[in-house]
Amino acid sequence: MNIIEIRELKKNYPLGTTTVHALRGIDMNIIEGDFLSIVGPSGSGKTTLLNIIGCIDSASEGSVKIGGVEITSLNDIEVTDMRLNRIGFIFQTFNLIPVLNVVENVEFPLLLMKKFTKAEVRKRADKLIDEVGLTDHAHHRPAELSGGQRQRVAIARALVTNPDIVLADEPTANLDSVTGGQILELMKEMNRIEKTTFIFSTHDENVLRYARDILKIRDGVLVKE
Amino acid sequence: MALIFKIAWRNLLRHKGKSIIIGVILFLAAFIMTLGSGIISGMDRGLELNIVNGFLGDIVIISKKEKSDNILFKMYGESIETITKYKDAKKILQSQEYIKDFIPVGKNMAMVLNEDEGDPGFAMTLGVDFEAYRKFFPDSFTMVEGSYPGKNEQGVIIPMKAREDLYDFINAWFLPEKGDIVEKNLTADAKENLKDLNIKRTAVFMGMSEGNYTSDIRLGVKGIMKFRALNTMWGHFSIMDIESYRKCLGYFSASDLSLEVSGDKKELLAMDDSNLDSMFGKGEFFVRDRGSSDISGISFKSRKGRETVGDIDYEAGIYNLIFIKLKKGEALDRSVGRLNEVLSKTELDMRAITWKKASGAIGSMAVIIKGALFTFVIFLFFVAVIIIVNTLSMAAIERTSEIGMMRAVGARKGFISGMFIGETAILSGLFGGAGIVFGIAVVNIIPLLHITSANDLVQLLYGGDVFKPYLSAGDTLVAVVQLVIVTFVTVVYPVRVAMGITPLDAISRE
Numbered sequence A: 001m002n003i004i005e006i007r008e009l010k011k012n013y014p015l016g017t018t019t020v021h022a023l024r025g026i027d028m029n030i031i032e033g034d035f036l037s038i039v040g041p042s043g044s045g046k047t048t049l050l051n052i053i054g055c056i057d058s059a060s061e062g063s064v065k066i067g068g069v070e071i072t073s074l075n076d077i078e079v080t081d082m083r084l085n086r087i088g089f090i091f092q093t094f095n096l097i098p099v100l101n102v103v104e105n106v107e108f109p110l111l112l113m114k115k116f117t118k119a120e121v122r123k124r125a126d127k128l129i130d131e132v133g134l135t136d137h138a139h140h141r142p143a144e145l146s147g148g149q150r151q152r153v154a155i156a157r158a159l160v161t162n163p164d165i166v167l168a169d170e171p172t173a174n175l176d177s178v179t180g181g182q183i184l185e186l187m188k189e190m191n192r193i194e195k196t197t198f199i200f201s202t203h204d205e206n207v208l209r210y211a212r213d214i215l216k217i218r219d220g221v222l223v224k225e
Numbered sequence B: 001m002a003l004i005f006k007i008a009w010r011n012l013l014r015h016k017g018k019s020i021i022i023g024v025i026l027f028l029a030a031f032i033m034t035l036g037s038g039i040i041s042g043m044d045r046g047l048e049l050n051i052v053n054g055f056l057g058d059i060v061i062i063s064k065k066e067k068s069d070n071i072l073f074k075m076y077g078e079s080i081e082t083i084t085k086y087k088d089a090k091k092i093l094q095s096q097e098y099i100k101d102f103i104p105v106g107k108n109m110a111m112v113l114n115e116d117e118g119d120p121g122f123a124m125t126l127g128v129d130f131e132a133y134r135k136f137f138p139d140s141f142t143m144v145e146g147s148y149p150g151k152n153e154q155g156v157i158i159p160m161k162a163r164e165d166l167y168d169f170i171n172a173w174f175l176p177e178k179g180d181i182v183e184k185n186l187t188a189d190a191k192e193n194l195k196d197l198n199i200k201r202t203a204v205f206m207g208m209s210e211g212n213y214t215s216d217i218r219l220g221v222k223g224i225m226k227f228r229a230l231n232t233m234w235g236h237f238s239i240m241d242i243e244s245y246r247k248c249l250g251y252f253s254a255s256d257l258s259l260e261v262s263g264d265k266k267e268l269l270a271m272d273d274s275n276l277d278s279m280f281g282k283g284e285f286f287v288r289d290r291g292s293s294d295i296s297g298i299s300f301k302s303r304k305g306r307e308t309v310g311d312i313d314y315e316a317g318i319y320n321l322i323f324i325k326l327k328k329g330e331a332l333d334r335s336v337g338r339l340n341e342v343l344s345k346t347e348l349d350m351r352a353i354t355w356k357k358a359s360g361a362i363g364s365m366a367v368i369i370k371g372a373l374f375t376f377v378i379f380l381f382f383v384a385v386i387i388i389v390n391t392l393s394m395a396a397i398e399r400t401s402e403i404g405m406m407r408a409v410g411a412r413k414g415f416i417s418g419m420f421i422g423e424t425a426i427l428s429g430l431f432g433g434a435g436i437v438f439g440i441a442v443v444n445i446i447p448l449l450h451i452t453s454a455n456d457l458v459q460l461l462y463g464g465d466v467f468k469p470y471l472s473a474g475d476t477l478v479a480v481v482q483l484v485i486v487t488f489v490t491v492v493y494p495v496r497v498a499m500g501i502t503p504l505d506a507i508s509r510e
């Protein structure tokens, strides 16, 4: 089943008198439970594509459906709730709220949902922290963690709400290759345990071996293998 | 909510420097606003208390001929118009249920003649029924020397302030008829000249009016008094019995009237011929003695006031003012309105004004002081608001990544604004609240320190001789409301900045 369906997606950035065509017409389907890598050189449109799928940026033209919901016509609150309930994010840097410790950061989106009791929230957060191997650091603040550990927290936080998809824009770009490899291994493991669809972007060919499916992008269009 | 406050609280701790800056500003602003409002309230209350209970009552009735309402301290030499039909007014006043009590008085300037040589001194004088006056203003003054005159006794009581002024002017130190020098009441200068002190136990007053148809009258000094508060102002007023006052001002006195009625020709003839001329000739209701305008050439064959007067209908004579006290809880402006309505339906040539209008100069000085304080507080308010708005907006911009990330993860705009409002509310609750509490404490401690001043202007600020700031429950509530308003005013712009931050702003910074 397709969790994401994208048709004729275009994104233009006005830049002074000219227009940058960041996405020039993307058509793609992503199957539920996939572990997909979008790969392409810098400036090819990976971030733009992920941002639109993640309801962080808007499309200029075309249609994007997540779980059957057309996201291009939603208002701010609907888009926010979409992000909260259906999407998990893992950013390159600055993933965590500095004043909250690991558990609290992982609990944060669950508390925003206002659907669960405190005990349920704590239980689910503890489970994910255990799965990403940070139980010993549960009460540390982000500043007390290494880059790799922070990305683990981000993974736990992205998964805690049971989203339809987890989006990761170059999640390992700021990590050394060993740690980056560990993070991707963890993501793949979580994809297996939680059955959540993962989409991550990279410009690093070495990272591709972790992917189950690969989409290549160049100059705002997908290129066939 | 708990989450918002947890994050807000920890953010405050994380950004301690900013929190302390904003906190201290809020503390100072709240403190100064509270103290300022305490001073203003204390001044209002003090002035009201000291003017209403000490000298004027709530309402003053004046002649309709009076051009200006400001009858307390008139321009030098300008005399106060007369009220002639007190007895009719009395009936009306008695029938007004909002009026508690009233008292008619005479009030004008008089010269105190220098019996040795040199220029005369000046004194403001009140003419009263001694017994009624004491009852009307029971705690407004104390006798420091001599004693308060009894019923129907004639004479004058001189305030300490007036005695000191007269000593400077005419070099006479007035003492009560019965009583010795009280050393602690002497001025420094008088103390130095103790041996040669020119002691006088009677004073010759000569009323001053524009027409100068006044006469001089020698009065025994019955006592020296001191007003409890605002002695520097009220202390200018020497108080004499109404009959002597009328003679002094050249008014047709009640005893003259009663004599006229009883036809006691002997007494009538004792009056100057000119008196009779003007009395019958001009057909005026009251008579003015023709005084000499040449002061230096005055001879002192002054007629001596009788020590006591028999059964005389004082109320038939002439007054200048009627002081009125309202019953507790009666609204001032409404009562004046009602009273004027009643008065306007009568033939009486009178109108009622509030103590505020009557005390004109004091009142307007008070307004100026109040205005200055108020402007200062508003100025502070703006400075505080600007600094806080600036600091908070900068904080919002500095936290773009954090805020954008929170938005990306699913926090609505309301959550972000709640976080900012929460941070500011905590600061204003803690620091501003402390400022208000500190302000209340200071306002309550100051009266205990018994800070006094003899300076007229400072006394105005104090509303009396003692600095007594005061905060009513209402004032405290206003301070809290002001703090809440400051909090919201300061937070509006930073919140808008923070709410404008999108997840994209956070990401594009990477």
Ligand SMILES: Nc1ncnc2c1ncn2[C@@H]1O[C@H](COP(=O)(O)OP(=O)(O)O)[C@@H](O)[C@H]1O
Binding pocket: A013, A014, A015, A020, A021, A022, A040, A041, A042, A043, A044, A045, A046, A047, A048, A049
């Ligand atoms: N906010 C923007 N304004 C103008 N041009 C932009 C903006 N964001 C991205 N672009 C342009 O769009 C193209 C795609 O960028 P991006 O999606 O960031 O590529 P990638 O993530 O693959 O490096 C680039 O040419 C980039 O310069």
Ligand SMILES: [Mg+2]
Binding pocket: A046, A047, A048, A169
């Ligand atoms: Mg990119």
